[in-house]
Amino acid sequence: xxxxxxxxxxxxxxxxxxxxxxxxxxxxxxxxxxxxxxxxxxxxxxxxxxxxxxxxxxxxxxxxxxxxxxxxxxxxxxxxxxxxxxxxxxxxxxxxxxxxxxxxxxxxxxxxxxxxxxxxxxxxxxxxxxxxxxxxxxxxxxxxxxxxxxxxxxxxxxxxxxxxxxxxxxxxxxxxxxxxxxxxxxxxxxxxxxxxxxxxxxxxxxxxxxxxxxxxxxxxxxxxxxxxxxxxxxxxxxxxxxxxxxxxxxxxxxxxxxxxxxxxxxxxxxxxxxxxxxxxxxxxxxxxxxxxxxxxxxxxxx
Amino acid sequence: xxxxxxxxxxxxxxxxxxxxxxxxxxxxxxxxxxxxxxxxxxxxxxxxxxxxxxxxxxxxxxxxxxxxxxxxxxxxxxxxxxxxxxxxxxxxxxxxxxxxxxxxxxxxxxxxxxxxxxxxxxxxxxxxxxxxxxxxxxxxxxxxxxxxxxxxxxxxxxxxxxxxxxxxxxxxxxxxxxxxxxxxxxxxxxxxxxxxxx
Numbered sequence: 001x002x003x004x005x006x007x008x009x010x011x012x013x014x015x016x017x018x019x020x021x022x023x024x025x026x027x028x029x030x031x032x033x034x035x036x037x038x039x040x041x042x043x044x045x046x047x048x049x050x051x052x053x054x055x056x057x058x059x060x061x062x063x064x065x066x067x068x069x070x071x072x073x074x075x076x077x078x079x080x081x082x083x084x085x086x087x088x089x090x091x092x093x094x095x096x097x098x099x100x101x102x103x104x105x106x107x108x109x110x111x112x113x114x115x116x117x118x119x120x121x122x123x124x125x126x127x128x129x130x131x132x133x134x135x136x137x138x139x140x141x142x143x144x145x146x147x148x149x150x151x152x153x154x155x156x157x158x159x160x161x162x163x164x165x166x167x168x169x170x171x172x173x174x175x176x177x178x179x180x181x182x183x184x185x186x187x188x189x190x191x192x193x194x195x196x197x198x199x200x201x202x203x204x205x206x207x208x209x210x211x212x213x214x215x216x217x218x219x220x221x222x223x224x225x226x227x228x229x230x231x232x233x234x235x236x237x238x239x240x241x242x243x244x245x246x247x248x249x250x251x252x253x254x255x256x257x258x259x260x261x262x263x264x265x266x267x268x269x270x271x272x273x274x275x276x277x278x279x280x281x282x283x284x285x286x287x288x289x290x291x292x293x294x295x296x297x298x299x300x301x302x
Numbered sequence: 303x304x305x306x307x308x309x310x311x312x313x314x315x316x317x318x319x320x321x322x323x324x325x326x327x328x329x330x331x332x333x334x335x336x337x338x339x340x341x342x343x344x345x346x347x348x349x350x351x352x353x354x355x356x357x358x359x360x361x362x363x364x365x366x367x368x369x370x371x372x373x374x375x376x377x378x379x380x381x382x383x384x385x386x387x388x389x390x391x392x393x394x395x396x397x398x399x400x401x402x403x404x405x406x407x408x409x410x411x412x413x414x415x416x417x418x419x420x421x422x423x424x425x426x427x428x429x430x431x432x433x434x435x436x437x438x439x440x441x442x443x444x445x446x447x448x449x450x451x452x453x454x455x456x457x458x459x460x461x462x463x464x465x466x467x468x469x470x471x472x473x474x475x476x477x478x479x480x481x482x483x484x485x486x487x488x489x490x491x492x493x494x495x496x497x498x499x500x
Binding site: 089 | 349351355398431
């Protein structure tokens with residue numbers, strides 16, 4: 001092969017490569033642009049979706065926290081739980097003191113014995129009246145909590161629904177309101193030491209926390225026989241210590257659900273919102289959010 | 303003639319003064335310290351407990367029982383009572399009943415408001431009867447009860463609700479065994495002898 005032949009062959013191959021490469025470069029750029037644009041669009045759409053989801057989630061959580069705090073404040077409105085606990089402890093002492101007096105005057109056959117029995121019967125009636133008032137207060141506070149939670153949540157969450165061309169986040173719904181208490185918090189009422197026999201009885205039945213001198217949480221501090229038919233339910237509530245403990249959000253782990261036997265001191269709200277991908281049929285999921293708050297502590301008893 | 307009228311007026315004046323109960327000798331709220339050794343004061347007021355919205359126990363009242371020796375002006379809180387709508391709801395005892403046995407006792411009732419509610423007087427009557435029983439257990443004779451003039455009549459009716467009756471309407475056989483309670487108003491002009499009707 002001569003040098004001239006080799007040169008011409010080389011030129012032919014070079015021109016062929018140049019033509020081919022030129023053709024491929026033009027097509028690849030368009031394809032690359034399309035692919036890149038599609039990927040970026042998808043990324044943008046995904047980021048928008050995630051951002052919107054996070055935004056709505058935070059907004060709903062905030063609304064739920066507001067609702068939980070508002071409703072928790074209703075639980076001990078005007079210190080009604082604290083006052084009821086304090087009065088229950090005093091009602092208990094009244095019955096016990098009247099029983100003691102009645103025992104001392106028993107079988108004297110005098111008018112004093114009759115008067116003592118009469119006053120004891122009255123104090124026992126009053127204890128039942130107080131227990132009935134406590135039961136009514138449970139109903140009232142439940143109604144107040146539900147009303148406050150719905151009002152606060154609906155006000156805050158009306159703007160929280162979102163619809164994008166490929167994503168829809170439904171308006172959040174307040175699913176459940178659960179009432180309960182905070183584990184490990186004693187009753188706000190302190191034991192009254194002047195009736196020594198009652199104090200000894202309470203200590204022997206572990207009604208009193210020996211460190212704080214407060215009645216233990218969530219107990220029915222029944223009196224000795226024959227007054228053990230009376231109920232003296234004491235609810236958990238932070239006591240008054242120079243100032244009232246304010247209402248606050250709390251961790252859900254500390255929340256203990258309870259029945260309607262006791263007054264409630266904390267509330268847990270649960271909300272749900274549905275997220276649907278419009279580009280994929282039947283692709284939706286439900287997000288659950290919870291918020292827990294406890295009511296303010298007891299005020300100073302007069 | 304003028305001397306006769308003057309003497310007559312003088313006699314009338316003297317009679318009106320000595321018409322007050324001898325054992326009280328109360329003058330405008332002050333009680334004589336001659337006849338008793340201990341004065342138990344029951345001060346009623348209307349604080350705020352249980353006055354929350356929709357409360358079935360409102361308005362609630364408080365009665366503070368204060369014990370002081372007649373010889374000294376200072377006293378100590380013995381008990382506090384709370385009540386509403388005629389029910390005595392609670393008791394907080396602050397100190398022991400430490401009067402010497404046999405010492406005589408008088409009660410005095412005070413109100414924060416000029417025109418106390420009937421429920422407030424009901425609480426006062428109930429508190430007084432409970433302290434009266436404490437006095438009986440400790441063998442302290444109760445001489446009399448001094449009540450404010452404004453609430454005197456209502457207080458008598460509250461004692462009647464507690465099965466006390468005026469001496470005029472209680473049969474003599476029952477009276478022999480009943481609990482005597484002399485209630486006078488702060489001016490000393492009104493006096494009611496109550497007995498417990500069994």
